[in-house]
Amino acid sequence: MIITPSVLLAALSIINLNNLSYFQKTVLFILFIFIIAGLFIALFLLIRKRRNLNETIDLMDQEYNSIINEINYGVYMSPGDPDEHFTYVNKAMADLLGYENPEELLSCNMRKIFINPLELSNFLDEAQTVGYVKNKHLRLKLKDGSSVWVSHTARVIYDKKFQVKTIYGVVQDITDRRIVKQSFLRSYEKLEHVVEERTRELIEANEKLRKEIEEREIMERKLRYYATTDTMTGVFNRMTGLVFLENQVNIAKRNNTHIVVCFVDIDDLKFINDTYGHKEGDRLIIRVGEILKSVIRESDTICRMGGDEFLIIFPDCQIEQAVKIWERVEIQIKQYNKHTESKYPISFSHGFAEYNPDKNISVQDLIANSDKEMYKMKNIDKHTAIGNL
Numbered sequence: 001m002i003i004t005p006s007v008l009l010a011a012l013s014i015i016n017l018n019n020l021s022y023f024q025k026t027v028l029f030i031l032f033i034f035i036i037a038g039l040f041i042a043l044f045l046l047i048r049k050r051r052n053l054n055e056t057i058d059l060m061d062q063e064y065n066s067i068i069n070e071i072n073y074g075v076y077m078s079p080g081d082p083d084e085h086f087t088y089v090n091k092a093m094a095d096l097l098g099y100e101n102p103e104e105l106l107s108c109n110m111r112k113i114f115i116n117p118l119e120l121s122n123f124l125d126e127a128q129t130v131g132y133v134k135n136k137h138l139r140l141k142l143k144d145g146s147s148v149w150v151s152h153t154a155r156v157i158y159d160k161k162f163q164v165k166t167i168y169g170v171v172q173d174i175t176d177r178r179i180v181k182q183s184f185l186r187s188y189e190k191l192e193h194v195v196e197e198r199t200r201e202l203i204e205a206n207e208k209l210r211k212e213i214e215e216r217e218i219m220e221r222k223l224r225y226y227a228t229t230d231t232m233t234g235v236f237n238r239m240t241g242l243v244f245l246e247n248q249v250n251i252a253k254r255n256n257t258h259i260v261v262c263f264v265d266i267d268d269l270k271f272i273n274d275t276y277g278h279k280e281g282d283r284l285i286i287r288v289g290e291i292l293k294s295v296i297r298e299s300d301t302i303c304r305m306g307g308d309e310f311l312i313i314f315p316d317c318q319i320e321q322a323v324k325i326w327e328r329v330e331i332q333i334k335q336y337n338k339h340t341e342s343k344y345p346i347s348f349s350h351g352f353a354e355y356n357p358d359k360n361i362s363v364q365d366l367i368a369n370s371d372k373e374m375y376k377m378k379n380i381d382k383h384t385a386i387g388n389l
Contacts, residue, residue: 295325
């Protein structure tokens, strides 16, 4: 229990001093003096403690303000009403907005420093609803009327009615960062445009290259065709036929198989050219080539040796098989001559020669042998025709 002067006076009023002896009165008086002195001492100590506490608080405020003023971020305190003046701003906040000192900025309010009233309204609504705003990117107005982009973070203190009492805010200048970001975005968009343009050019170049390759392949096929094919009849030309026969002879040597060649000569081509013209002679050559191609096997090959001469190559074949194939050719010729309306019949002479791997014979000798056989047959046919006359 604390003894106060009022308690002490109440206690003395209860005591009847007339009934006390001189000694008792003296003790009571001394006790009263000590109590009064103790009260004064306690009061002195209380005042001194409070003064020390105030000094500590002031020192802490000074240190807090010193720290706040040293940081590079703008710090402010504002009432919930955007039309009321700031209650605190640090030096960085004043520097950020272009004011000479914090005191000059204290005469301003939040409405004055926001460029866009809608941004201020959205900011206050978010603060009121959530209780804080974090890293909000918005523009603030400088003293000279220009603007600066900041990252805005704020915390809200509410009153008993849950109304915004105080807003503690921290802002950071991000103008340079935003400029760099916008520059990066512009560079990125430019790069995208360049990439898109280069991609389009590459696609066009690839398409052009593809067409050129296709045209080159077509041209190469044509060149190969003209280089290897007799353009009139569509069969191999002489050079290609000889190369093919040479390869077939080498294969026959390795595999110990036979090859048969048949030399074919169209009869009376000169007479047809002289009588009906060279165009008719060309048609005869083409017709003979078509008949030969329609009868031979898929594995057989025809080449035109020149003029009215053809060579048929029968790989992996012997004379007996070749003769049977030729019989189909003769049947085809008879059928054609029977049903054609041509002014002359088709006839030609032929001769066979067989390559035997046991006998070393050259390609030239093989062709020469078939040519001799062809002329033997031509002479026999002539003598037979004369005898029939």
